[in-house]
Amino acid sequence: MANKIRIAICGYGNLGRGVEKAIAKNKDMELKVIFTRREPEKIAKQTKTPVVSIEERNEWVDLIDVVIMCGGSATDLPKQVPMFAGMFNTVDSFDTHADIPSYFAKVEQEAQKGGTVSIISTGWDPGMFSINRLYAEAILPEGKTYTFWGEGVSQGHSDAIRRIEGVKNAIQYTIPKQEALECVRNGETPEFTTRQKHLRECYVVLEAGVDKSKIEAEIKNMPKYFADYDTNVHFISEEELIKEHSGMPHGGSVIHIAETSEENKQVVEYSLKLASNPEFTGSILVAYARAAYRMKKEGASGAKTVFDVAPNMLSMKTTQELLKMV
Amino acid sequence: MANKIRIAICGYGNLGRGVEKAIAKNKDMELKVIFTRREPEKIAKQTKTPVVSIEERNEWVDLIDVVIMCGGSATDLPKQVPMFAGMFNTVDSFDTHADIPSYFAKVEQEAQKGGTVSIISTGWDPGMFSINRLYAEAILPEGKTYTFWGEGVSQGHSDAIRRIEGVKNAIQYTIPKQEALECVRNGETPEFTTRQKHLRECYVVLEAGVDKSKIEAEIKNMPKYFADYDTNVHFISEEELIKEHSGMPHGGSVIHIAETSEENKQVVEYSLKLASNPEFTGSILVAYARAAYRMKKEGASGAKTVFDVAPNMLSMKTTQELLKMV
Numbered sequence A, B: 001m002a003n004k005i006r007i008a009i010c011g012y013g014n015l016g017r018g019v020e021k022a023i024a025k026n027k028d029m030e031l032k033v034i035f036t037r038r039e040p041e042k043i044a045k046q047t048k049t050p051v052v053s054i055e056e057r058n059e060w061v062d063l064i065d066v067v068i069m070c071g072g073s074a075t076d077l078p079k080q081v082p083m084f085a086g087m088f089n090t091v092d093s094f095d096t097h098a099d100i101p102s103y104f105a106k107v108e109q110e111a112q113k114g115g116t117v118s119i120i121s122t123g124w125d126p127g128m129f130s131i132n133r134l135y136a137e138a139i140l141p142e143g144k145t146y147t148f149w150g151e152g153v154s155q156g157h158s159d160a161i162r163r164i165e166g167v168k169n170a171i172q173y174t175i176p177k178q179e180a181l182e183c184v185r186n187g188e189t190p191e192f193t194t195r196q197k198h199l200r201e202c203y204v205v206l207e208a209g210v211d212k213s214k215i216e217a218e219i220k221n222m223p224k225y226f227a228d229y230d231t232n233v234h235f236i237s238e239e240e241l242i243k244e245h246s247g248m249p250h251g252g253s254v255i256h257i258a259e260t261s262e263e264n265k266q267v268v269e270y271s272l273k274l275a276s277n278p279e280f281t282g283s284i285l286v287a288y289a290r291a292a293y294r295m296k297k298e299g300a301s302g303a304k305t306v307f308d309v310a311p312n313m314l315s316m317k318t319t320q321e322l323l324k325m326v
Helices: A014-023 A039-046 A054-063 A076-084 A098-113 A128-139 A155-162 A176-187 A212-220 A238-244 A276-296 A319-325 B016-024 B040-044 B054-063 B076-084 B095-115 B128-139 B153-162 B178-185 B212-219 B238-244 B275-297 B319-325
Strands: A004-010 A028-035 A051-053 A066-069 A089-091 A118-119 A144-149 A167-176 A198-206 A230-236 A248-262 A264-274 A302-306 B005-010 B029-036 B051-053 B064-068 B087-092 B117-119 B142-147 B169-174 B200-206 B230-235 B250-261 B265-272 B302-304
Touching: A004 A014, A004 A054, A014 A028, A014 A276, A014 B250, A028 A039, A028 A276, A039 A051, A039 A176, A051 A176, A066 A076, A066 A276, A076 A098, A076 A264, A076 B005, A089 A144, A089 A276, A089 A302, A098 A118, A098 A302, A098 B319, A118 A276, A118 B142, A128 A144, A128 A248, A128 A264, A128 B275, A128 B319, A144 A167, A155 A167, A167 A176, A167 A238, A167 A319, A176 A248, A176 B238, A198 A212, A212 A230, A212 B029, A238 B040, A238 B051, A248 B275, A264 A276, A276 B128, A276 B238, A276 B265, A302 B095, A319 B095, A319 B128, B005 B016, B005 B054, B005 B275, B016 B029, B016 B275, B029 B054, B029 B275, B040 B051, B051 B054, B051 B087, B076 B095, B087 B275, B095 B117, B095 B302, B128 B142, B128 B250, B128 B265, B142 B169, B153 B200, B169 B178, B178 B250, B178 B319, B200 B212, B200 B238, B200 B302, B212 B230, B265 B275
Parallel strands: A004 A028, A004 A066, A028 A051, A066 A089, A089 A118, A118 A302, A198 A230, B005 B029, B005 B064, B029 B051, B064 B087, B087 B117, B117 B302, B200 B230
Antiparallel strands: A144 A248, A167 A198, A248 A264, A264 B265, B142 B250, B169 B200, B250 B265
């Protein structure tokens, strides 16, 4: 392939490493550089890709087609994406659902100024789950949509446990309740309470001499995070935590139920079973980087969401190959 | 809503009736007219919508935004869609996979001439299944995709049985083999034979005095349709056939398996459980009619496939509402 799409990664944590692996599986792309806020020398040992400080980004403007933004949604992306957009085409996986409209507006302003394309909130939720909710609701507008998450590790809930005094480390799994899942798959459309849809399994390593029952109560009663759920707390050793709970599996299901006429129920389901959440999310970012590159080439500019991107923009295949795939 | 999208249906069989029901659930649309090849008076008794002969279509050019083509793929659509495209925006569910590229070329020629938009081969396979295969393969290009059909009624296979001399009526169900389905859902990637993926259940009503074992052998040995499958033949009365087998359920699954790195398997599944195949397909056609209308308004023209249509084009929601849904 003559002209590969030239990619930069910004942020080299779990997600950045997932993106790096995904780029290696996409022959029309090459990874040119990694931007980091940390000391580039420290990162450089972990990868064969050149690593430079985020401060040097201006020097790369003509050498990069798309920057894949791999920072966190809490503080990194809201700061970094508006900084990069306008100078570079970008893609990100900003996932704070409630803040997407205001985040979009900020990125839109920069991207319109620079005439670049920035696709925000790719990934799987938001992202592939959003797309599947939209397709199902557009086709069957009078239906009801359920989203189940898990079985998988929730970083937010794991962090919440880790912040408790006396907790050395912790991993929290979100698990959809099978009864609820089966009931929806069979076309029923109940109103679930929070407790009826998911349960939470916590694996906790304590500091020496800490009272187990006190910590257990503190977790189970934590408002928002655990109080509304059936929560199980397991105390394990740090060794076991590292050995058994170092993976980052996740997944879930979007299920849409609708009647197209009396008694004719239609059930649409999209499900993910992911052995590695960051590697899957990284793969989605890479496909949307291709779309950003192409949309810019076709004359588009501004902030985009996954809803604005036609499926053909994501694929390496030619128009003729795609026609055979319909 | 001030300006509803003005729809015409061409062809009033099972699919046409499914489209009529779907339009009633989409408040931004109204069904203006049904075109038929048959005598309009006969159809008129079945519906409140005006019914006119297909020959009168020219008189409706300024009164219709999109024509939803509901004929069969074997003979109707290849003849009718090029006849309507160029004068009207159209959508159809042409489903002869192998002929899609040549069909596309024919429709493209007419639509480009007339400056109209024609979205071909919507429905669920081709259609939603194609989209899901494309998304999964674009995100995880080194994976393997499996498609399972059923449990559901195959019209083609039912017809094949009905053509046998001595058969009065028949319904054939395509059923995915649970072992194969489970194996793929668990992330295995075997090569299946035809027999390993699906089985075929046939419910057959015989003419009086016909030899059951002869017919059973004839069905089971029919090349292409049944010979490569485990096929079960059940002889039943016409009364039972009408009572138990008049529904048109269908469905299936697209499952994509890929490794993003050693031992990290990712499983993506899209599944449909449809009580009524024509009503679900009709609902998809209606959503793509909205897309055809909008794409034309935005200045597009020519033949399009589902791959060319961004998800936002299908939805009744406003841009601001969609942003909240990402």
